[in-house]
Amino acid sequence: xxxxxxxxxxxxxxxxxxxxxxxxxxxxxxxxxxxxxxxxxxxxxxxxxxxxxxxxxxxxxxxxxxxxxxxxxxxxxxxxxxxxxxxxxxxxxxxxxxxxxxxxxxxxxxxxxxxxxxxxxxxxxxxxxxxxxxxxxxxxxxxxxxxxxxxxxxxxxxxxxxxxxxxxxxxxxxxxxxxxxxxxxxxxxxxxxxxxxxxxxxxxxxxxxxxxxxxxxxxxxxxxxxxxxxxxxxxxxxxxxxxxxxxxxxxxxxxxxxxxxxxxxxxxxxxxxxxxxxxxxxxxxxxxxxxxxxxxxxxxxxxxxxxxxxxxxxxxxxxxxxxxxxxxxxxxxxxxxxxxxxxxxxxxxxxxxxxxxxxxxxxxxxxxxxxxxxxxxxxxxxxxxxxxxxxxxxxxxxxxxxxxxxxxxxxxxxxxxxxxxx
Amino acid sequence: xxxxxxxxxxxxxxxxxxxxxxxxxxxxxxxxxxxxxxxxxxxxxxxxxxxxxxxxxxxxxxxxxxxxxxxxxxxxxxxxxxxxxxxxxxxx
Numbered sequence: 001x002x003x004x005x006x007x008x009x010x011x012x013x014x015x016x017x018x019x020x021x022x023x024x025x026x027x028x029x030x031x032x033x034x035x036x037x038x039x040x041x042x043x044x045x046x047x048x049x050x051x052x053x054x055x056x057x058x059x060x061x062x063x064x065x066x067x068x069x070x071x072x073x074x075x076x077x078x079x080x081x082x083x084x085x086x087x088x089x090x091x092x093x094x095x096x097x098x099x100x101x102x103x104x105x106x107x108x109x110x111x112x113x114x115x116x117x118x119x120x121x122x123x124x125x126x127x128x129x130x131x132x133x134x135x136x137x138x139x140x141x142x143x144x145x146x147x148x149x150x151x152x153x154x155x156x157x158x159x160x161x162x163x164x165x166x167x168x169x170x171x172x173x174x175x176x177x178x179x180x181x182x183x184x185x186x187x188x189x190x191x192x193x194x195x196x197x198x199x200x201x202x203x204x205x206x207x208x209x210x211x212x213x214x215x216x217x218x219x220x221x222x223x224x225x226x227x228x229x230x231x232x233x234x235x236x237x238x239x240x241x242x243x244x245x246x247x248x249x250x251x252x253x254x255x256x257x258x259x260x261x262x263x264x265x266x267x268x269x270x271x272x273x274x275x276x277x278x279x280x281x282x283x284x285x286x287x288x289x290x291x292x293x294x295x296x297x298x299x300x301x302x303x304x305x306x307x308x309x310x311x312x313x314x315x316x317x318x319x320x321x322x323x324x325x326x327x328x329x330x331x332x333x334x335x336x337x338x339x340x341x342x343x344x345x346x347x348x349x350x351x352x353x354x355x356x357x358x359x360x361x362x363x364x365x366x367x368x369x370x371x372x373x374x375x376x377x378x379x380x381x382x383x384x385x386x387x388x389x390x391x392x393x394x395x396x397x398x399x400x401x402x403x404x405x406x407x408x409x410x411x412x413x414x415x416x417x418x419x420x421x422x
Numbered sequence: 423x424x425x426x427x428x429x430x431x432x433x434x435x436x437x438x439x440x441x442x443x444x445x446x447x448x449x450x451x452x453x454x455x456x457x458x459x460x461x462x463x464x465x466x467x468x469x470x471x472x473x474x475x476x477x478x479x480x481x482x483x484x485x486x487x488x489x490x491x492x493x494x495x496x497x498x499x500x501x502x503x504x505x506x507x508x509x510x511x512x513x514x
Binding site: 026027028030194 | 428
């Protein structure tokens with residue numbers, strides 16, 4: 001067996017640079033800045049190569065050299081099959097918009113809970129086991145709840161999941177089935193999150209998005225690595241990313257930067273574009289007003305997985321967009337639904353409301369010329385439509401109901417065809 | 423006005439380990455000054471050199487983010503509960 005790669009040096013404050021040993025903490029004691037994993041990139045550079053990655057498992061763990069976790073030969077302790085989701089060439093949607101090269105990075109089929117959250121959670125739960133926790137927890141808008149409960153079941157850990165009480169039933173059922181303790185909080189996600197910060201201070205649990213956040217967030221980088229590898233080891237000119245807390249966008253940008261610095265993909269700039277709902281778009285508002293001061297909002301949107309009015313990584317997402325030459329777009333509820341339907345009828349992919357936001361925002365970015373039609377674009381599809389069918393309930397018409405006889409069908413077909421002609 | 427202030431873990435080294443402290447203050451700005459006099463060093467941890475609250479700190483009065491109220495000039499009432507909470511990740 002090969003020697004473990006000594007790559008994660010500990011944690012480092014993103015603001016003041018102060019260092020901390022590797023531990024379940026997330027905030028700099030001195031300036032309150034977020035802590036990040038501090039890597040020894042020279043050590044990584046000596047070991048990593050495209051061939052080594054390509055020979056790895058067909059999961060996010062093929063990038064283990066770039067993650068803060070020492071993988072045993074037997075694989076990760078949890079979430080072994082997470083990641084390496086399809087990057088789909090979207091020719092029909094490209095035709096509809098008149099773009100040359102359009103791709104969908106499709107985490108709506110992520111194993112095991114159909115959203116990109118499986119990446120961050122398997123990373124965080126692996127760390128929770130390493131740190132010796134017996135309980136994992138999270139504050140969630142739904143997808144994270146599903147994933148934490150599922151991975152806790154696999155890891156045989158207890159789990160506490162805190163969600164806003166008004167969540168879509170698909171996401172609640174998709175959490176309850178794993179038998180975690182679900183705490184429905186009468187409030188917005190931002191209120192749930194604030195409560196969890198206080199609970200996390202009192203109970204010594206592994207809150208994946210709080211005290212394990214530095215590790216958790218690194219799992220998102222694998223979404224970016226996969227885009228680059230699946231494009232044939234290059235970064236696209238444009239990526240459109242749905243933003244709630246803003247972390248995914250910053251981690252995709254970081255993934256491309258790392259691959260470039262390690263010589264695994266050619267140098268080049270990827271414009272990072274942010275997609276948010278009009279009813280909860282504080283990051284896009286920062287981008288459009290060109291200010292790094294975040295004004296929290298009270299969310300009002302059907303895209304509940306993006307309904308975070310006080311995004312913790314808003315400032316960094318704003319900076320990543322600005323530094324990359326990207327932009328941002330808001331999508332109204334109507335545009336979100338049309339985005340979901342457009343993706344389904346052109347590409348045969350059913351995404352949740354967040355995906356509707358991203359598709360709608362991409363269309364606007366193309367129409368406004370922010371994304372030129374002759375440059376490669378990747379749209380991030382991060383969640384599955386079967387979790388949020390409620391929004392489409394009264395908007396899709398059923399065509400016909402008949403008795404089980406051939407003549408009944410003949411009449412119905414003639415009727416349907418005459419309607420189509422008309 | 424006497425208020426209850428919840429102290430997050432990273433600041434408890436300054437409050438001798440206390441998770442909750444009492445303070446008498448008229449508004450948020452005043453509260454920071456009062457906390458500084460009770461627990462020297464606390465102001466620097468909450469406020470930038472220019473006097474603005476640090477970017478990654480959120481302050482809540484009775485569960486409401488002060489940015490939805492009047493920010494640092496929000497007045498305090500007897501019995502208010504003030505929480506100091508670091509920014510937290512979540513969502514996409």
